[in-house]
Amino acid sequence: MRYIKPEPYYEGLPPFNVSGSPFNVVPIHNYPELMKDTCALINAEWPRSETARMRSLEASCDTLPCSLVLTTEGMCRVIAHLKLSPITSKKKACFVESVVVDKRHRGQGFGKLIMKFAEDYCRVVLDLKTIYLSTIDQDGFYERIGYEYCAPVTMYGPRHCELPSLQNAKKKYMKKVL
Template identity: 70%
Template sequence: MDPFTKFRKFATYTRTENRTKVDRWKQKGLPPYNVSGSPFNAVPIHHYPELLGPCCKLINSEWPRSDAARMRSLEASCDTLPVSLVLTIDNMQTVIAHCKLSPIPHMKKCCFVESVVVERSYRGKGLGKMMMMCCEDYCRVVLDLNTIYLSTIDQVGFYEKIGYEQCPPVDMYGPRNCPLPSLQNSRKTFMKKEL
């Protein structure tokens, strides 16, 4: 059995039949997907500060930004929201994917997924799908959320394949006294998935 299939079976089992085990992991502060027998581990980065540097490098390889600003964003990860999840291999020594879950102030049971990236040499192997599956399970099981929103410029087809549908833009900043800028000319497509 290939590692992706083994990991997917574990995650499906955990999601549907073994919530008490996940609850025990949550109470102990352990990551929900640290699976013996699988080369992949999906973990919240704030539990593994040694992964901050490699994760910063991965994200900056896709969207360059100063290391200091990127590290500040990653260090904000916590047990609630925002939280950065990373997919690792090699006994959690190598970061191969990342996504960040951010709160939507006026939508308490929802989050916004951003900065989804897979290391270039690992692309085309189903790891983006795996990262999103871990993200969805983490939202549902650990954070008790029911909807995920995101925006994309060029990956609409990928997200549609994994169950996301296009939706109106989402305001990430909560109520304001000024009008929102027009998104008519924006290249971003907003999408959501009910968990």
Template identity: 90%
Template sequence: MGLPPFNVSGSPFSVVPIHNYPELMKKTCELINSEWPRSETARMRSLEASCDTLPCSLVLTTDGMNRVIAHCKLSQIPSKKMACFIESVVVDKSCRGQGFGKLIMKFAEDYCRIVLDLKAIYLSTIDQDGFYERIGYEYCAPISMYGPRHCELPSLENAKKKYMKKVL
């Protein structure tokens, strides 16, 4: 069933799993594509795959769930059954710097701990490591979302991405 909409008492904001609110998919697709353009069809298929387990897309809404402010996608890590990977986090450009990234990340962590019974969250970032450090993430070795590797990947060693982890 998942968590009910996360809503700080008296707050006009809610964080919800998108598969429980399919009417938000089009607006969420537009938000994600404003940051990382991709075909609407591919984006919608990704959002439609959201479920109570993994993958799961979470959205931060306001205005009676008529406006999508932020989105994050949680994905499975085949080699780590008790962890997930935050594949993407995006906040509407007009709403950045107001704590919405922190709010959606807090809900994602709660969802992972309470609903999914996970013990850790991994992510990668190119330029937001300061933000993730402030909310409790620590640097870690690169991790593959695609299963165990039996050899080193030199491309990961030279990547600009920084991998981070938070134990729940």
């Protein structure tokens, strides 16, 4: 197996891609060749126009927003994705969204792996203190990895209010202090 040296700003993070491990977690903006496959993975779960999805992925950067992908060794297949987004009213926090694992690889610990890496990236690289998220039906998973229920949080600042909808009524908000 080939060892892929982590990017310099990963120093201090747990080595998820150490020798012998067939997986890597990387910011997508450093590997634009993975964007099409990542777009297809996300759209398989939440359909949206390819153009809009690609624009969102192309906005990824070293700060926020940042899309992280879990890939196989050699970067040949995207297994999971998540996006870290800023919360305008909370400078030391972010909102994790679009967490998705390829259907063929669910139940194998990849969701936990990419979430753990995202937490470390937020703490070490971005110097954040808290991660927030919302979920409709995966709160059991997030509880098992240390998230707790919290009051709703909006990414858009105090003047934004979400339109009432059945989907929003089912959302559960959670957070983890890093």
